[in-house]
Amino acid sequence: MLRTFRENIKGRMGKVLLAIIIVPFVLFGAESLLTGGGGAATVLEVNGEEIDAQQVAQEVVLLRNEMASRMGEDVDFEQLSQERLTPAAIQRLTESTLIRQLFGELSLTIPEALLQQTIMQTTAFQVDGKFSSEQMSRVLADTGFNLNTLKGRLAEDIRLGQLRAGILQSGFVTEQNTRLILEIVNETRAVDWVELAIGSITQSTDTSEAELMEYYEASKAEFLTALNVDVEYLLIDREAFSESVDESLVVAEYNSQKNEFVETERREVAHILLEINSDQSETDALQKMAEIAEKYNAGASFKTLAVEYSQDVGSARDGGDLGYAEKDGTFPEEFEEAVFALSEGALSAPVITDAGVHLITVTDITKTSMPEFDDMKRDIEMQIQRRSATKEYVRVMAQVADVAFNAADLVEPASAINGTVESVSGITRTGDSSSSGQDAQLTSQQQQIFSDSRVLDALFSADVLDDGMNSEVVELNDSQGVVVRVKDAYEPRQLDFDEVRAQIETRLQQQKAELALSELAVELVQQVADGGEFSKVMVAAGLAPAASDVTRQTRTLPRELLEAIFAASRSSEGKTVETVVSSNGTQFLFKINSVSDGKGALDANQQALLKQQSADAVARQELSAYIENLKQSAVITRY
Numbered sequence: 001m002l003r004t005f006r007e008n009i010k011g012r013m014g015k016v017l018l019a020i021i022i023v024p025f026v027l028f029g030a031e032s033l034l035t036g037g038g039g040a041a042t043v044l045e046v047n048g049e050e051i052d053a054q055q056v057a058q059e060v061v062l063l064r065n066e067m068a069s070r071m072g073e074d075v076d077f078e079q080l081s082q083e084r085l086t087p088a089a090i091q092r093l094t095e096s097t098l099i100r101q102l103f104g105e106l107s108l109t110i111p112e113a114l115l116q117q118t119i120m121q122t123t124a125f126q127v128d129g130k131f132s133s134e135q136m137s138r139v140l141a142d143t144g145f146n147l148n149t150l151k152g153r154l155a156e157d158i159r160l161g162q163l164r165a166g167i168l169q170s171g172f173v174t175e176q177n178t179r180l181i182l183e184i185v186n187e188t189r190a191v192d193w194v195e196l197a198i199g200s201i202t203q204s205t206d207t208s209e210a211e212l213m214e215y216y217e218a219s220k221a222e223f224l225t226a227l228n229v230d231v232e233y234l235l236i237d238r239e240a241f242s243e244s245v246d247e248s249l250v251v252a253e254y255n256s257q258k259n260e261f262v263e264t265e266r267r268e269v270a271h272i273l274l275e276i277n278s279d280q281s282e283t284d285a286l287q288k289m290a291e292i293a294e295k296y297n298a299g300a301s302f303k304t305l306a307v308e309y310s311q312d313v314g315s316a317r318d319g320g321d322l323g324y325a326e327k328d329g330t331f332p333e334e335f336e337e338a339v340f341a342l343s344e345g346a347l348s349a350p351v352i353t354d355a356g357v358h359l360i361t362v363t364d365i366t367k368t369s370m371p372e373f374d375d376m377k378r379d380i381e382m383q384i385q386r387r388s389a390t391k392e393y394v395r396v397m398a399q400v401a402d403v404a405f406n407a408a409d410l411v412e413p414a415s416a417i418n419g420t421v422e423s424v425s426g427i428t429r430t431g432d433s434s435s436s437g438q439d440a441q442l443t444s445q446q447q448q449i450f451s452d453s454r455v456l457d458a459l460f461s462a463d464v465l466d467d468g469m470n471s472e473v474v475e476l477n478d479s480q481g482v483v484v485r486v487k488d489a490y491e492p493r494q495l496d497f498d499e500v501r502a503q504i505e506t507r508l509q510q511q512k513a514e515l516a517l518s519e520l521a522v523e524l525v526q527q528v529a530d531g532g533e534f535s536k537v538m539v540a541a542g543l544a545p546a547a548s549d550v551t552r553q554t555r556t557l558p559r560e561l562l563e564a565i566f567a568a569s570r571s572s573e574g575k576t577v578e579t580v581v582s583s584n585g586t587q588f589l590f591k592i593n594s595v596s597d598g599k600g601a602l603d604a605n606q607q608a609l610l611k612q613q614s615a616d617a618v619a620r621q622e623l624s625a626y627i628e629n630l631k632q633s634a635v636i637t638r639y
Contacts, residue, residue, distance in 0.1 A: 041053045041639070043638070044090065044094070044636060044637060046094055046098060046101070046634060046636050047097075047098075047636075048635070049097060051094075051097065055093060056089050056093065059089035059093055060085045060086055060089045062153070063088060067079065067080060094631070094636060095630075096156045096159075098627070098630040098631065098634055099156070099159050099160060099163060099627070100156070100159060102163075102630065103159055108162075110158050110159065111355070113332070113354050113355030114158065115151050115158075116331060116332070117314055118154055119131075119136070119150070119154070119330065120322055127323075131325075132323055133266070133324060133326040133328055133330055134264075134326070134368070147330070163623065163626075164619065167619050167622050167623050167626060181614055185553075186551060187551065187552070187595065188549055188550070188551050188595070189549070189565055189566065189595050190549050190592070190594045190595075191547070191548055191550060191565055192546070192591045192593060193545065193548065193557075193561060193588060193589065193591075194538045194544065194545040194546070194589050194590075195543075195544075196517050196521060196587040196588070198510070198513050198514065198517060198584060198585035198586045201513040201516050205509045207505055207508045207509060211508060212501060212508065215504050215508060216497050216501075216504055223494065223500045223503075224492040224493065224494060224495065225490070225492050225493045226428040226429065227428065227429060227489070227490070227491060228426045228427060228489075228490050229426075229459065229465070229487070229488065229490070230423065230424070230426065230427075230487040231423060231424050231427050231459065231484055231485070231486060231487065232409070232421050232422070232423050232485050233449065233483065233484045234419050234420075234483045235445070235480065235481075235482050236393065236396055236473070236480065236482070236483075237480050238393040238480065239389070239479065241389040241396070242385045242386075243385065245381045245384045250380050250384065253380050253383070254373050254377075263367055263368060263369055263370075264326050264327075264368045265326070265327075265368075266324040266325070266365075266366050266367070267324065267325050267326075267339055267342075267362045267364070267365050267366075268324050268325075268362065268363045268364035269325045269360060270315075270319060270360070270361050271306075271310070271315070271320050271358045271359060272289075272292060272306045272309055272310040272358065272359045273310050273311050273312040273355060273357070274288055274289060274309070274310075274311055274357045275311045275356040276352075282357065285350075285357040286357060288309070289350045292359060293347060297347070301319075302319065302320065302361050302363075303320065303321075304319075306320030311356070312355075332353040334351050334353055335351055335353055335358060338351045338360050339362060342361070342362045344362050345363070347360070348360040348361070393479070396417050397481050399413075399417060400416070400419075400473060401472065401483075404470040404473070405470070407470060408468075409470070409485060410485055413470070413483065422446075423487065424446055424450065426490075427450055427456075429456065430456075431450050431453075449476065449482055452474070452476060454474050455474050455476075455484060458472060458474055459471065459484050459486065464486055465489060468486065470483055471483055471484045471485065513585065517585070517586075517587050518587070520541070521589060524537055524541060524577070524589060525577045529576070534577065535547075538589075547593075550565060552566055558588065560581075560582045560588070561580060561588045561590065564578060564580035564588070565590060568592060570595050573595050574591075574592070574594070576591070577589050577591045578590055578591070
């Protein structure tokens, strides 16, 4: 039995089983799987510290969420596959572990207060500019984080930022280097140049029938059709299983959620913070807090006092406002206890945490209650539809995989699920269509299917192409799968001369034009070398020369020409004519008349900015080298 399971997981049922595993992700979030019981296998060790498969899986989920968020509506699911993301997840875990170990060796830690402050100042967790724990919970749920995971990631980012800052502060860029960069960036070159357009010569280039036939005979191997296939496919789409929901089910679900709903109390909090450090002892801070409390009780505004006295830079300018808080562990335990012991408008006694000494007040108290049925009806309907459709989708995926495995074609698996077999013609190994104009006839859905490399790999595999079998179910994304089969295959065919005559004629014309241009360029360069004036030589040849003063930022010249002008040696100034050929065969001739440095082109502020940018670039290189050195010095074992 175990052997059968092992063989099946490698074969056609493998992806169906994976689809079943995916359902908890869809319905309950990644954390339900990633934080389950049981020990996970070790994937690698970094200096003896184990990183297990669960950590890697969680990192993959986080990477996938980050990448999908950046992609927006144009999500490329192939780029989000487990195979693509796992190496990146392992690399990121390795580097973050090395940096954390480095901080441990240096006895450096990330204070809890700093993490809390960072969370509260995160724009995505704010509503109307104020921190909202409810908003934070929604964002975390959407991105697959929990609070502990978020704090871990923030600590990782802070450590990396501190390491980068330390390297930046220890690095430097000399004035000489800055001046050199400035001169290079603003260097001006005065040039005469002319364009020898390939198009004008191509149009006047003649080719004989004998030349065309000779080229065809010598290059027959180039003129073959691509292997292409006519395809039948069965698409399984989760949306097809969405059905209307009886209102009684919606009512029952609402009542169930209502029974489980826990009312939460949210309190808008403001505080004044005095740090405890070498300049200010705890006794000093408490004494000062007593004075501040006395002023508040005498009628002073808490906001005014916070602006004047609070040492929490992030909130002081907002009158100490920290937004809304709930009993969720966002704040230190002592701080949270004080907040929920206060009545609105009251002032707490001094509260001591790792951040320092706080005076706290509550400016608003609200309770979150269960929304009314009408407000939640549509959302609940969609939840039920999605659950039901997902369940049916997974069942159908398994059924199609089973039936398609033994079926001679797609008729039987399509009938089993009341699906429709679709077809498309002339698909090549690259996903293009060999049929003229076929691409324009493909629907957007077909373009999505046959641009997926996994579908093409399955389609042109030996089982499907040679043996006529149905493919495995290929998951296009989290809501669509497809099975493909080859209806007819067309081996590469030798194209007749008449079929490629126009193509050959174009090639020969291009070759002759390029040769003619090269000969003309050589002749013109020689005339200038013999003492002719650049502009007069070009005009005599029927060309239209131009004179330009250019810098590396010039955008009015063709890119290839500009790059060639600044790639030329300064020693060529006033002497030789250079030639550059563009990607389309057009040639440019140019002569550098003078070169001037860009000294003084930037004011003091701009030069300071340039120096900072140069230092940042050096710091990035040094940071990368430093992390690479950590890797080289570490004992890293992959399993």
